[in-house]
Amino acid sequence: MQRDGSLAPVLREIDHETHPVFAARGDVEGGRGISDHFTRNCTRWIPRRKPLESASIRVSTVPLPFRSAVIGSTNPAKVEAVRRILGQLAPACSLEAIDVPSGVGPMPLGESAVRAGARARARAALERSRADVAFGLEGGAILDADDAWLTGHVVAVTRDGRTGEAAWGRMLLPRVAAARLRGGEELGDIIDELFARKESKRQAGAIGILTEGAMSRTDAFAYLVAMACAPFLHPDLYRRAL
Numbered sequence: 001m002q003r004d005g006s007l008a009p010v011l012r013e014i015d016h017e018t019h020p021v022f023a024a025r026g027d028v029e030g031g032r033g034i035s036d037h038f039t040r041n042c043t044r045w046i047p048r049r050k051p052l053e054s055a056s057i058r059v060s061t062v063p064l065p066f067r068s069a070v071i072g073s074t075n076p077a078k079v080e081a082v083r084r085i086l087g088q089l090a091p092a093c094s095l096e097a098i099d100v101p102s103g104v105g106p107m108p109l110g111e112s113a114v115r116a117g118a119r120a121r122a123r124a125a126l127e128r129s130r131a132d133v134a135f136g137l138e139g140g141a142i143l144d145a146d147d148a149w150l151t152g153h154v155v156a157v158t159r160d161g162r163t164g165e166a167a168w169g170r171m172l173l174p175r176v177a178a179a180r181l182r183g184g185e186e187l188g189d190i191i192d193e194l195f196a197r198k199e200s201k202r203q204a205g206a207i208g209i210l211t212e213g214a215m216s217r218t219d220a221f222a223y224l225v226a227m228a229c230a231p232f233l234h235p236d237l238y239r240r241a242l
Helices: 020-025 037-039 076-089 111-127 175-182 187-197 205-210 216-228
Strands: 068-071 094-097 133-144 147-158 163-172
Touching: 068 076, 068 111, 076 094, 076 133, 076 216, 094 111, 094 216, 111 147, 111 163, 133 175, 133 216, 147 216, 163 216, 175 187, 187 205, 205 216
Parallel strands: 068 094, 068 133
Antiparallel strands: 133 147, 147 163
């Protein structure tokens, strides 16, 4: 502002000429103060934040140090899910597939039963092998009123006693499948009959068929396998009590 009370011309940073936008609108010459254009378009200066403290920076343990792994199933869809994630997180790790009982039957119903099946598979596989880590993958359904929801659970256990777990959300199944599940049938058999397939549970699974290939059973389990490995990737965080 000048001594006589008038506003000083708005200057450009480089050539010190009156800014053309303000000059064209007469903001400076007319003495109306800073224009609406400037108010709307200026960017508020924000001070740079301090860098994170070094103690808060976590370093993961990729690749995982496992040299050998085992999965408690010979189902190709499940085996490929584990193989896919180990290829990313533990490229040097070998994988063995052995058939072990789940203890919950071919079609577990309820979240607790599905989880129990995954845990039983992982523990049995570890006991029957010399692997560093064992994976148990279990699929099942949750019955709710007239509906049935497909779900899955993965448990990973290491030779030194560490555990990782993950479960995926529910996928609504057709009502016709829900009714037959209540009658004791297995979902794989129901899907095979409805879609004229054979052994779909060992391939794309109900997920792959119902989503027209947008996601397969292997895809769904692979996400869980990766999430179940989180405690092994960040052991310092998972060892701490909440």
